[in-house]
Amino acid sequence: MSAIWIAVIGASITAFLNKYIGHSVPERWLNKPRVIKINALVPIVLLSALVAVQTFATEKELVIDQRAAGVAVALIALKFKASFPVVVLSAALTSAAVYNWF
Amino acid sequence: MSVAFTVGLYGAAFGAAGVTAGFSILQTCLLSLLLFSGASQFAVVGIMGAGGAAISAIATATLLGFRNALYGLQMAPILKVSGIKRVLAAQITIDESTAVATLQENDADRRRGFYITGVGVYIFWNLFTFLGALGASAIGDPSVWGLDAAVPAAFCGLIWPRLKNKTHFIVSAVAIAWALALTPISPAGIPIITTVILAVIFGLKR
Numbered sequence: 337m338s339a340i341w342i343a344v345i346g347a348s349i350t351a352f353l354n355k356y357i358g359h360s361v362p363e364r365w366l367n368k369p370r371v372i373k374i375n376a377l378v379p380i381v382l383l384s385a386l387v388a389v390q391t392f393a394t395e396k397e398l399v400i401d402q403r404a405a406g407v408a409v410a411l412i413a414l415k416f417k418a419s420f421p422v423v424v425l426s427a428a429l430t431s432a433a434v435y436n437w438f
Numbered sequence: 439m440s441v442a443f444t445v446g447l448y449g450a451a452f453g454a455a456g457v458t459a460g461f462s463i464l465q466t467c468l469l470s471l472l473l474f475s476g477a478s479q480f481a482v483v484g485i486m487g488a489g490g491a492a493i494s495a496i497a498t499a500t501l502l503g504f505r506n507a508l509y510g511l512q513m514a515p516i517l518k519v520s521g522i523k524r525v526l527a528a529q530i531t532i533d534e535s536t537a538v539a540t541l542q543e544n545d546a547d548r549r550r551g552f553y554i555t556g557v558g559v560y561i562f563w564n565l566f567t568f569l570g571a572l573g574a575s576a577i578g579d580p581s582v583w584g585l586d587a588a589v590p591a592a593f594c595g596l597i598w599p600r601l602k603n604k605t606h607f608i609v610s611a612v613a614i615a616w617a618l619a620l621t622p623i624s625p626a627g628i629p630i631i632t633t634v635i636l637a638v639i640f641g642l643k644r
Binding site for chain 1: 443444447448451460461465468469472473474475477478480481482484485486488489491492495496498499500501502503504505506507508509510511513514515517519524525527528529531581582583584585586587588589590591592593594595596597598600601606609610611612613614616617618621622623626629630631633634636637638640641642
């Protein structure tokens with residue numbers, strides 16, 4: 337079995353377990369102030385790290401290319417409270433423009 | 439309507455991201471059908487696409503999906519379901535369904551909001567994942583269409599509403615610096631999953 341298949345099946349199983357456990361265990365097991373506090377930060381650190389790697393990494397090298405331009409425009413759009421489709425499309429258009437014309 | 443449009447576009451972005459990362463259309467669609475949690479799905483294809491190990495992808499997706507367990511805690515006393523119904527309710531326990539449910543005034547409306555939103559998002563998400571995967575597999579070089587920036591931009595859209603105070607911004611900045619510093623010197627996936635240490639440190643600090 338390829339690594340991708342292992343990731344697809346493994347992550348699907350743990351995702352379902354996360355959801356099902358929440359419906360099934362006594363509330364006091366998970367509802368602790370520390371757990372809640374750390375859990376609020378987990379998506380922030382993981383997603384921030386993913387953005388950084390997907391924007392600046394090519395294999396193991398750090399580069400500044402059309403992706404950085406696209407993400408910069410996305411952040412500006414978010415700053416101006418643009419809707420999600422506008423954020424993604426403006427980033428894609430910017431990145432494509434830089435890639436194709438420069 | 440605007441929610442459906444957003445879910446659709448985001449699903450299409452995921453479908454495209456999956457194929458761009460080297461997943462087949464089938465593998466991409468299975469993630470939407472089985473895993474069904476946007477951020478975790480993007481993490482799986484992002485880490486595998488960067489050449490990370492399956493265990494890094496699974497661990498990152500699992501930690502991102504833990505919030506769904508907390509949503510389940512909230513919804514269980516309202517839904518009061520067991521057996522196969524609990525399995526189905528668990529599968530649609532996500533950001534959107536829980537958010538809509540918690541906005542309602544009474545338990546009957548909460549149940550209705552939860553199921554309508556959960557099932558609706560499930561259908562749209564999977565339909566558009568397929569279309570996005572199909573579209574991306576027809577494109578070839580993702581950079582030509584800006585898909586290489588669309589994925590991190592979609593992540594920015596996910597993080598933005600979570601940055602509610604100065605600490606959150608600082609934590610985000612430290613995570614970015616950490617991930618970039620580790621990228622040249624560690625296997626793919628490690629720069630991302632290890633940022634959980636930062637969440638624990640900052641989470642215990644205050």
